Amino acid sequence: VGREGAFAELLSAVARAPTAVRERIQDDLETLPRAFAQLTEASKLRIQLCLTRSQKCPRFHVDKVPARLLVTYTGPGTEFVGSGWTNPLILPLESIVNTWSWRILGAIRDNIA
Template sequence: MPSLATSHPHLPRHATADTDISVLPRIFEDAYNIAILQRRLPADVALSAQAQCLTQRPWQYSWLGSPDEAFMADLRRQLPAPEAATPLLDDMVTIAEAIAFLFDTETIGIRLRLLNSAMCPRFHCDNLPVRMVTTYHGPGSEWLPEHATNRAGLGAPNPNRPEIVTDDSAIQRLAAGDIALIKGSGWEGSEEHGLVHRSPSMTEGETRLLMTIDPA
């Protein structure tokens, strides 16, 4: 499977991507505000995730603590299809443990959401140090290269604000399965350089299963 840098030759200098997990620690480098581990979801994980999407209503689950057995048991009880949840849960725990190790913390905030519309449709920058995002089903998050961003347009919508996007053709999108670490404005040294991103637009009947992790 080619790396994102190979399949997207115009990857901006502030982004790094690879198919090896060693790409994720590069988020600590000043040069990058997004680090992407590109991966193809294993078939059993994809099917397990899809089973949780076969419901008429959006839902969300959140957990603050360690990604331990108590987390798995609590989430399993609340999933729409708990009998099909094991591959998804195992994958979530593997990712969560890796993020906790990377940021040297025992406490992380995990959120899993089934969406049927864009959660944050406007391009924005998170007001926190860093967030992990991965999409298990449906379209992935979209983000802007710095050269296509007018940061004067960020913030609450206002008729006097300029457009944020200066080049629509430059918009990037994560694929389902990709694991991305995104710097926000709360990261020391990135107060004015956090990644600008948004939720993808969704068509009628489309769903998206999104997991985010915030190191505490």
């Protein structure tokens, strides 16, 4: 499936979401990939849109990608820890990505002013 076809598939996948969520996802799909590609100087991106009913990553782990743009549209948000953090039971406030917010995780994050 080409780029346009993949984009159309993503948009149709969110068609059944509540209106506010659907509109936000559609807007983000039009703007965030382009901005992320420019920041990371990536020529290709993998876009994954998941519906989860439980934690997708129940344990903290090291990502196997150089950078990740993460958005949580509904639910409690997402928690993460930096590579130097030693106690995942006590998270600093900047380790929580609130619902409707986005965050770049990975090495590229350190290069953004």
